[in-house]
Amino acid sequence: MTAHDDLFGSLPEIHEDAYARLRSGLAERAAGDGLLDVAYRTVDTPVGALLLAATPLGLVRVAYAREDHDAVLTRLSDLVSPRVLHAPARLDAAARELDEYFAGRRQRFDLPLDFQLSHGFRRAVLSHLREIGYGRTESYSVVAAAAGSPGAVRAVGTACATNPLPVVVPCHRVVRSDGSLGRYVGGAGAKQALLAMESAA
Protein backbone atom coordinates (compact mmCIF):
# COMPACT_ATOMS: atom_id res chain seq x y z
CA MET A 1 0.00 0.00 0.00
CA THR A 2 1.24 3.44 -0.81
CA ALA A 3 -0.83 6.10 0.90
CA HIS A 4 -4.13 6.68 2.71
CA ASP A 5 -3.54 3.59 4.82
CA ASP A 6 -5.55 5.23 7.58
CA LEU A 7 -8.54 5.30 5.26
CA PHE A 8 -8.30 1.99 3.41
CA GLY A 9 -6.92 0.08 6.37
CA SER A 10 -10.37 0.31 7.93
CA LEU A 11 -12.15 -1.40 5.03
CA PRO A 12 -13.77 -4.61 6.27
CA GLU A 13 -11.75 -7.76 5.54
CA ILE A 14 -13.35 -10.92 4.23
CA HIS A 15 -14.10 -13.44 6.98
CA GLU A 16 -11.59 -16.32 7.12
CA ASP A 17 -14.27 -19.00 6.67
CA ALA A 18 -15.82 -17.19 3.73
CA TYR A 19 -12.42 -16.83 2.09
CA ALA A 20 -11.62 -20.51 2.64
CA ARG A 21 -14.96 -21.38 1.02
CA LEU A 22 -14.14 -19.16 -1.95
CA ARG A 23 -10.80 -20.89 -2.43
CA SER A 24 -12.19 -24.40 -2.19
CA GLY A 25 -15.03 -23.35 -4.50
CA LEU A 26 -12.42 -22.26 -7.03
CA ALA A 27 -10.73 -25.66 -6.89
CA GLU A 28 -14.07 -27.43 -7.40
CA ARG A 29 -15.04 -25.27 -10.36
CA ALA A 30 -11.56 -25.64 -11.85
CA ALA A 31 -11.89 -29.42 -11.64
CA GLY A 32 -15.33 -29.28 -13.19
CA ASP A 33 -14.02 -27.18 -16.08
CA GLY A 34 -11.06 -29.49 -16.68
CA LEU A 35 -8.59 -26.82 -15.50
CA LEU A 36 -7.26 -28.54 -12.39
CA ASP A 37 -4.16 -30.19 -13.87
CA VAL A 38 -2.52 -30.87 -10.49
CA ALA A 39 -4.50 -31.11 -7.23
CA TYR A 40 -2.64 -31.49 -3.96
CA ARG A 41 -2.99 -31.81 -0.21
CA THR A 42 -0.91 -33.01 2.71
CA VAL A 43 -1.64 -35.81 5.16
CA ASP A 44 -0.11 -36.37 8.58
CA THR A 45 1.39 -39.82 9.04
CA PRO A 46 3.71 -41.56 11.52
CA VAL A 47 6.57 -40.82 9.07
CA GLY A 48 5.74 -37.12 8.92
CA ALA A 49 3.63 -34.95 6.65
CA LEU A 50 3.26 -36.43 3.17
CA LEU A 51 2.40 -34.31 0.16
CA LEU A 52 -0.06 -35.99 -2.23
CA ALA A 53 -0.52 -34.66 -5.75
CA ALA A 54 -2.82 -35.98 -8.46
CA THR A 55 -3.57 -35.30 -12.11
CA PRO A 56 -6.93 -36.25 -13.62
CA LEU A 57 -5.25 -39.60 -14.45
CA GLY A 58 -4.33 -40.46 -10.90
CA LEU A 59 -1.87 -39.96 -8.08
CA VAL A 60 1.30 -38.52 -9.63
CA ARG A 61 3.47 -37.65 -6.64
CA VAL A 62 3.91 -38.55 -2.98
CA ALA A 63 6.61 -36.54 -1.21
CA TYR A 64 8.21 -36.62 2.21
CA ALA A 65 8.69 -33.38 4.13
CA ARG A 66 12.47 -33.71 3.76
CA GLU A 67 12.03 -33.39 -0.02
CA ASP A 68 10.66 -29.85 0.62
CA HIS A 69 6.99 -29.70 -0.37
CA ASP A 70 7.25 -26.23 -1.88
CA ALA A 71 10.13 -27.33 -4.07
CA VAL A 72 8.19 -30.43 -5.12
CA LEU A 73 5.19 -28.29 -6.11
CA THR A 74 7.44 -26.00 -8.14
CA ARG A 75 8.84 -29.05 -9.94
CA LEU A 76 5.32 -30.28 -10.65
CA SER A 77 4.47 -26.85 -12.02
CA ASP A 78 7.44 -27.15 -14.40
CA LEU A 79 7.07 -30.80 -15.35
CA VAL A 80 3.31 -31.35 -15.42
CA SER A 81 1.45 -28.00 -15.51
CA PRO A 82 1.44 -24.71 -13.57
CA ARG A 83 -2.31 -25.15 -13.03
CA VAL A 84 -1.68 -26.40 -9.51
CA LEU A 85 -4.23 -25.89 -6.73
CA HIS A 86 -4.63 -27.01 -3.13
CA ALA A 87 -7.70 -29.25 -3.47
CA PRO A 88 -7.93 -31.68 -0.55
CA ALA A 89 -11.27 -33.15 -1.63
CA ARG A 90 -9.73 -34.41 -4.89
CA LEU A 91 -7.37 -36.56 -2.83
CA ASP A 92 -9.82 -37.93 -0.28
CA ALA A 93 -9.49 -41.52 -1.52
CA ALA A 94 -5.69 -41.45 -1.45
CA ALA A 95 -5.66 -39.87 2.01
CA ARG A 96 -8.09 -42.49 3.29
CA GLU A 97 -6.06 -45.41 1.93
CA LEU A 98 -2.88 -44.00 3.45
CA ASP A 99 -4.64 -43.60 6.81
CA GLU A 100 -5.74 -47.22 6.61
CA TYR A 101 -2.24 -48.36 5.63
CA PHE A 102 -0.61 -46.55 8.55
CA ALA A 103 -3.29 -47.93 10.89
CA GLY A 104 -2.32 -51.46 9.77
CA ARG A 105 -5.70 -52.01 8.11
CA ARG A 106 -4.58 -51.95 4.46
CA GLN A 107 -1.92 -54.05 2.74
CA ARG A 108 -2.22 -52.82 -0.84
CA PHE A 109 -3.26 -49.58 -2.43
CA ASP A 110 -6.14 -49.49 -4.81
CA LEU A 111 -5.63 -46.09 -6.43
CA PRO A 112 -5.23 -44.93 -10.03
CA LEU A 113 -1.58 -43.93 -10.52
CA ASP A 114 -0.07 -41.55 -13.06
CA PHE A 115 3.51 -42.61 -13.85
CA GLN A 116 4.30 -39.67 -16.14
CA LEU A 117 7.21 -38.54 -13.93
CA SER A 118 9.20 -41.70 -14.52
CA HIS A 119 10.48 -43.20 -17.75
CA GLY A 120 12.29 -46.15 -19.25
CA PHE A 121 14.09 -48.52 -16.94
CA ARG A 122 13.07 -46.58 -13.83
CA ARG A 123 9.47 -47.06 -14.76
CA ALA A 124 10.04 -50.78 -15.33
CA VAL A 125 11.55 -50.98 -11.86
CA LEU A 126 8.56 -49.18 -10.33
CA SER A 127 6.08 -51.50 -11.95
CA HIS A 128 7.98 -54.48 -10.57
CA LEU A 129 8.04 -52.92 -7.09
CA ARG A 130 4.26 -53.00 -7.00
CA GLU A 131 4.52 -56.79 -7.06
CA ILE A 132 6.58 -57.01 -3.87
CA GLY A 133 3.95 -57.88 -1.31
CA TYR A 134 3.28 -56.25 2.04
CA GLY A 135 5.79 -57.27 4.72
CA ARG A 136 8.24 -58.77 2.19
CA THR A 137 11.56 -57.40 0.99
CA GLU A 138 13.74 -57.94 -2.08
CA SER A 139 17.37 -57.09 -2.70
CA TYR A 140 18.43 -54.50 -5.28
CA SER A 141 19.97 -57.27 -7.42
CA VAL A 142 16.80 -59.39 -7.40
CA VAL A 143 14.81 -56.33 -8.45
CA ALA A 144 17.34 -55.62 -11.22
CA ALA A 145 16.93 -59.11 -12.60
CA ALA A 146 13.15 -58.94 -12.32
CA ALA A 147 13.10 -55.62 -14.19
CA GLY A 148 15.05 -57.25 -17.02
CA SER A 149 18.63 -56.02 -16.41
CA PRO A 150 20.47 -58.23 -13.90
CA GLY A 151 23.56 -56.00 -14.05
CA ALA A 152 21.71 -52.77 -13.36
CA VAL A 153 21.86 -52.88 -9.57
CA ARG A 154 22.94 -49.24 -9.25
CA ALA A 155 20.22 -48.15 -11.65
CA VAL A 156 17.69 -49.88 -9.41
CA GLY A 157 19.05 -47.84 -6.52
CA THR A 158 18.54 -44.68 -8.59
CA ALA A 159 15.03 -45.75 -9.59
CA CYS A 160 14.14 -46.23 -5.92
CA ALA A 161 15.76 -42.94 -4.88
CA THR A 162 13.79 -41.07 -7.55
CA ASN A 163 10.49 -42.94 -7.03
CA PRO A 164 7.82 -40.23 -7.47
CA LEU A 165 5.32 -42.32 -5.48
CA PRO A 166 7.06 -43.59 -2.33
CA VAL A 167 4.96 -45.59 0.19
CA VAL A 168 2.30 -46.29 -2.47
CA VAL A 169 4.89 -47.82 -4.81
CA PRO A 170 6.85 -49.66 -2.12
CA CYS A 171 10.49 -48.88 -2.81
CA HIS A 172 11.00 -49.20 0.96
CA ARG A 173 10.75 -52.99 0.44
CA VAL A 174 14.02 -53.01 -1.50
CA VAL A 175 17.03 -53.67 0.76
CA ARG A 176 20.70 -54.57 0.39
CA SER A 177 21.76 -58.19 -0.21
CA ASP A 178 23.49 -58.23 3.19
CA GLY A 179 20.15 -57.44 4.81
CA SER A 180 20.99 -53.84 5.72
CA LEU A 181 18.33 -51.34 4.78
CA GLY A 182 20.10 -49.07 2.30
CA ARG A 183 19.11 -45.52 1.54
CA TYR A 184 15.58 -44.19 1.28
CA VAL A 185 13.96 -41.08 -0.16
CA GLY A 186 12.14 -40.56 3.15
CA GLY A 187 15.28 -41.12 5.22
CA ALA A 188 16.57 -44.32 6.80
CA GLY A 189 14.33 -43.82 9.84
CA ALA A 190 11.18 -43.79 7.72
CA LYS A 191 12.24 -46.93 5.85
CA GLN A 192 12.88 -48.72 9.10
CA ALA A 193 9.53 -47.56 10.50
CA LEU A 194 7.59 -48.78 7.45
CA LEU A 195 9.30 -52.18 7.40
CA ALA A 196 8.86 -52.63 11.16
CA MET A 197 5.19 -51.74 10.86
CA GLU A 198 4.66 -54.17 7.99
CA SER A 199 6.47 -57.06 9.66
CA ALA A 200 4.49 -56.55 12.88
CA ALA A 201 1.15 -56.76 11.13
Add this chain to the structure above:
Amino acid sequence: MARLPGVSLPPFESVVAEHGRAVFRVCRAVLGPQDAEDAWSETFLAALKAYPTIRPGSDVRAWLVTIAHRKAIDGYRAGRRRPVPTDEIPDRAGVDGVPDGPDQALGEALGALPFKQRAAVAYRYLADLSYRDVAGLLGGTEAAARRSAADGVAALRRTYQQEETS
Protein backbone atom coordinates in the same frame (compact mmCIF):
# COMPACT_ATOMS: atom_id res chain seq x y z
CA MET B 1 2.59 -28.66 -21.20
CA ALA B 2 5.86 -27.97 -23.01
CA ARG B 3 7.69 -24.87 -21.84
CA LEU B 4 11.06 -23.40 -22.72
CA PRO B 5 13.80 -24.83 -20.53
CA GLY B 6 14.64 -22.61 -17.60
CA VAL B 7 11.36 -20.72 -18.00
CA SER B 8 9.34 -21.40 -14.95
CA LEU B 9 5.97 -20.35 -13.54
CA PRO B 10 5.18 -20.74 -9.85
CA PRO B 11 2.29 -23.12 -9.03
CA PHE B 12 -1.01 -21.27 -9.47
CA GLU B 13 -1.82 -21.89 -5.80
CA SER B 14 0.96 -19.47 -4.85
CA VAL B 15 -0.57 -16.82 -7.14
CA VAL B 16 -3.86 -17.20 -5.25
CA ALA B 17 -2.04 -17.11 -1.91
CA GLU B 18 -0.10 -13.98 -2.82
CA HIS B 19 -2.78 -11.93 -4.57
CA GLY B 20 -6.14 -13.47 -3.63
CA ARG B 21 -7.00 -11.11 -0.80
CA ALA B 22 -5.96 -7.96 -2.65
CA VAL B 23 -8.07 -9.00 -5.64
CA PHE B 24 -10.98 -9.65 -3.29
CA ARG B 25 -10.64 -6.17 -1.77
CA VAL B 26 -10.70 -4.74 -5.29
CA CYS B 27 -13.79 -6.76 -6.28
CA ARG B 28 -15.56 -5.76 -3.10
CA ALA B 29 -14.70 -2.09 -3.47
CA VAL B 30 -15.72 -1.92 -7.11
CA LEU B 31 -18.80 -4.16 -7.02
CA GLY B 32 -19.96 -4.17 -3.42
CA PRO B 33 -20.16 -7.17 -1.06
CA GLN B 34 -23.00 -8.93 -2.93
CA ASP B 35 -21.20 -9.45 -6.21
CA ALA B 36 -17.60 -9.55 -4.97
CA GLU B 37 -17.47 -13.31 -4.37
CA ASP B 38 -18.74 -14.17 -7.84
CA ALA B 39 -16.37 -11.67 -9.43
CA TRP B 40 -13.44 -13.09 -7.45
CA SER B 41 -14.26 -16.66 -8.53
CA GLU B 42 -14.76 -15.68 -12.16
CA THR B 43 -11.49 -13.76 -12.11
CA PHE B 44 -9.41 -16.60 -10.72
CA LEU B 45 -11.05 -19.21 -12.90
CA ALA B 46 -10.27 -17.14 -16.01
CA ALA B 47 -6.76 -16.52 -14.69
CA LEU B 48 -6.19 -20.23 -14.08
CA LYS B 49 -7.25 -20.98 -17.63
CA ALA B 50 -4.88 -18.43 -19.15
CA TYR B 51 -2.05 -18.92 -16.64
CA PRO B 52 0.15 -21.34 -18.64
CA THR B 53 0.40 -18.78 -21.44
CA ILE B 54 1.48 -15.71 -19.45
CA ARG B 55 5.04 -14.56 -19.88
CA PRO B 56 7.15 -15.45 -16.85
CA GLY B 57 8.20 -12.30 -15.06
CA SER B 58 5.06 -10.35 -15.97
CA ASP B 59 3.28 -8.30 -13.32
CA VAL B 60 0.84 -10.91 -12.05
CA ARG B 61 -1.04 -8.50 -9.78
CA ALA B 62 -1.74 -6.10 -12.67
CA TRP B 63 -2.73 -9.04 -14.89
CA LEU B 64 -5.23 -10.29 -12.29
CA VAL B 65 -6.69 -6.82 -11.78
CA THR B 66 -7.10 -6.50 -15.56
CA ILE B 67 -9.16 -9.69 -15.57
CA ALA B 68 -11.09 -8.54 -12.49
CA HIS B 69 -11.75 -5.20 -14.19
CA ARG B 70 -13.38 -6.92 -17.16
CA LYS B 71 -15.48 -9.02 -14.80
CA ALA B 72 -16.34 -5.88 -12.81
CA ILE B 73 -17.51 -4.10 -15.95
CA ASP B 74 -19.74 -7.07 -16.76
CA GLY B 75 -20.96 -7.22 -13.16
CA TYR B 76 -21.49 -3.47 -13.01
CA ARG B 77 -23.58 -3.50 -16.18
CA ALA B 78 -25.67 -6.37 -14.80
CA GLY B 79 -25.85 -4.66 -11.39
CA ARG B 80 -27.38 -1.51 -12.78
CA ARG B 81 -30.47 -3.52 -13.63
CA ARG B 82 -30.82 -4.55 -9.98
CA PRO B 83 -31.39 -2.56 -6.78
CA VAL B 84 -28.26 -0.64 -5.78
CA PRO B 85 -26.38 -2.74 -3.18
CA THR B 86 -25.70 0.25 -0.94
CA ASP B 87 -29.41 0.58 0.00
CA GLU B 88 -29.15 -1.96 2.77
CA ILE B 89 -30.06 -2.06 6.41
CA PRO B 90 -26.74 -1.22 8.13
CA ASP B 91 -26.75 -4.04 10.71
CA ARG B 92 -27.74 -6.82 8.32
CA ALA B 93 -25.60 -9.97 8.35
CA GLY B 94 -22.60 -9.65 6.03
CA VAL B 95 -22.19 -11.92 3.01
CA ASP B 96 -19.98 -14.12 5.16
CA GLY B 97 -22.67 -14.63 7.77
CA VAL B 98 -21.33 -12.25 10.42
CA PRO B 99 -22.53 -8.69 10.83
CA ASP B 100 -20.22 -6.18 9.20
CA GLY B 101 -18.53 -3.78 11.58
CA PRO B 102 -18.97 -0.02 11.77
CA ASP B 103 -16.40 0.37 8.97
CA GLN B 104 -19.01 -0.82 6.58
CA ALA B 105 -19.72 2.91 6.32
CA LEU B 106 -16.50 3.25 4.33
CA GLY B 107 -17.52 0.42 2.03
CA GLU B 108 -20.83 2.15 1.45
CA ALA B 109 -19.12 5.47 0.81
CA LEU B 110 -16.97 3.68 -1.78
CA GLY B 111 -20.07 2.20 -3.34
CA ALA B 112 -21.58 5.66 -3.65
CA LEU B 113 -18.67 6.98 -5.78
CA PRO B 114 -19.04 7.16 -9.56
CA PHE B 115 -17.69 3.99 -11.18
CA LYS B 116 -14.55 5.55 -12.60
CA GLN B 117 -13.50 7.10 -9.30
CA ARG B 118 -14.28 3.94 -7.39
CA ALA B 119 -12.28 1.83 -9.81
CA ALA B 120 -9.37 4.29 -9.86
CA VAL B 121 -9.27 4.31 -6.05
CA ALA B 122 -9.45 0.50 -5.86
CA TYR B 123 -6.79 -0.18 -8.49
CA ARG B 124 -4.41 2.46 -7.16
CA TYR B 125 -4.83 2.06 -3.40
CA LEU B 126 -6.11 -1.48 -2.89
CA ALA B 127 -4.21 -3.26 -5.68
CA ASP B 128 -1.21 -0.92 -5.66
CA LEU B 129 -1.18 -0.49 -9.45
CA SER B 130 0.69 2.40 -11.05
CA TYR B 131 -1.32 5.29 -12.49
CA ARG B 132 -0.11 4.19 -15.90
CA ASP B 133 -1.73 0.77 -15.39
CA VAL B 134 -4.87 2.39 -13.95
CA ALA B 135 -5.10 4.63 -17.02
CA GLY B 136 -4.62 1.59 -19.25
CA LEU B 137 -7.61 -0.07 -17.61
CA LEU B 138 -9.95 2.91 -17.40
CA GLY B 139 -8.98 4.54 -20.69
CA GLY B 140 -7.75 8.11 -20.82
CA THR B 141 -4.51 9.64 -19.69
CA GLU B 142 -2.38 8.99 -16.64
CA ALA B 143 -3.26 12.48 -15.41
CA ALA B 144 -6.96 11.68 -15.69
CA ALA B 145 -6.48 8.46 -13.71
CA ARG B 146 -4.62 10.41 -11.06
CA ARG B 147 -7.43 12.94 -10.89
CA SER B 148 -10.14 10.27 -10.62
CA ALA B 149 -8.32 8.62 -7.73
CA ALA B 150 -7.72 11.95 -5.98
CA ASP B 151 -11.34 13.00 -6.40
CA GLY B 152 -12.45 9.62 -5.10
CA VAL B 153 -10.25 9.82 -2.02
CA ALA B 154 -11.39 13.37 -1.30
CA ALA B 155 -15.04 12.34 -1.52
CA LEU B 156 -14.39 9.33 0.71
CA ARG B 157 -12.70 11.47 3.33
CA ARG B 158 -15.64 13.87 3.32
CA THR B 159 -18.32 11.18 3.66
CA TYR B 160 -16.47 8.75 5.86
CA GLN B 161 -15.19 11.29 8.37
CA GLN B 162 -18.62 12.85 8.56
CA GLU B 163 -20.09 9.47 9.44
CA GLU B 164 -17.35 8.80 11.97
CA THR B 165 -18.03 12.00 13.85
CA SER B 166 -21.81 11.88 13.51
